[in-house]
Amino acid sequence: MSLLMRKKAVVLVSGGLDSAVTLFYAVDKGYDCHCLSFDYGQKHMAELDGASLIAAMAGASFRRVKLGLPWGGSALINEEMAIPVGRMPEEIKRGGIPDTYVQARNTIFLSMAASFAESIGAESIFIGAHYEDSSGYPDCRKEYLEAFDSVLKMGTKKGVEGKLHLEYPLIDKTKSEIIKLGHSLGVPFHLTRSCYSGTERPCMECDSCILRAKGFSEAGIKDPVFK
């Protein structure tokens, strides 16, 4: 199909595994993909370096937006707060919200994506939020994503015209299912990073590292980050 015929999509990419799988999924569905990533002062900036390579490998355009959030307050951006070690305690998974929560992060990302989508005439916005994250982060839950989809449909010009909506294809998948899907789509897992700490090698102590290792193990696939 010629590029002019393909529908456009904006895909939020972080350099992490989930957004890489989401990007390759959208490309596989035939979308002309335009990646958007944010530099918001996160500690794990190394993710972003991978994001542009991943976008290039998917044949997608890539744009990084520097986003000054003059107010800090998450372990992911605040040097004074330590990254929690280990899987999140059960009490957090039962309704609490972890220290790594960044205030209204996905809402800010999605609102910027909405603006970008309108300016380039994209009909879909893809986000890689999923079930296992949603145990801790309210802005990864399906009900939240449905509410934001309503915001798009009621509060944007393209949305009112029925030409802009939100897609979250990973929402009900486990990490191992996401890894299997990515494997079948040829996602370059060796370029993706998940560690919260931003060290050269994954720390294997933070929640994100542990979730990733568990996912690869359950999927029966070797994580190429460990060569």
Next chain:
Amino acid sequence: MSLLMRKKAVVLVSGGLDSAVTLFYAVDKGYDCHCLSFDYGQKHMAELDGASLIAAMAGASFRRVKLGLPWGGSALINEEMAIPVGRMPEEIKRGGIPDTYVQARNTIFLSMAASFAESIGAESIFIGAHYEDSSGYPDCRKEYLEAFDSVLKMGTKKGVEGKLHLEYPLIDKTKSEIIKLGHSLGVPFHLTRSCYSGTERPCMECDSCILRAKGFSEAGIKDPVFK
């Protein structure tokens, strides 16, 4: 009431009339108000100079965030697009959206306000959107604001805890009702600006100027901008 006892609110201010009335309304309701304004490349930057003065007169804190939207596409930020002259045509008011629409603007503003509110522990976010604007801008409609309130309640830590919501007290008011309310609250109208064009004197040709003049006329109040 001591400052420590008062509930905090984030108020979106632009330097325009509607947000000034909203700010004085929130102060009158007893909130400790924290104003947030955005420099997003709009032509009428003169508004922002007034915003900090208006905040000071309301006894509120004031913070301006520079927001790079690398994609243009509205007559309010794009030098190549002319500001439309005159009241919006009826066909626009019946469902079309004017050229002065900035892609997903209020969604971006509100998402930044949500993040700021969480960081300072504010329980309310005030926006001065209202009925007459909503004829043209989808992100000024009540249904949109209700949808964004759902996003706050489902997608933020404070919202999930029942401690963050959106208030839009002007939504059902006409411009003249807003002006009467502001008059009773002592809003310094002489510091507010409405003109889209950014010229020193109001152009009296753009939709915003005409709406303001009509509002003052109907309210039977003299606009102090014209000394």
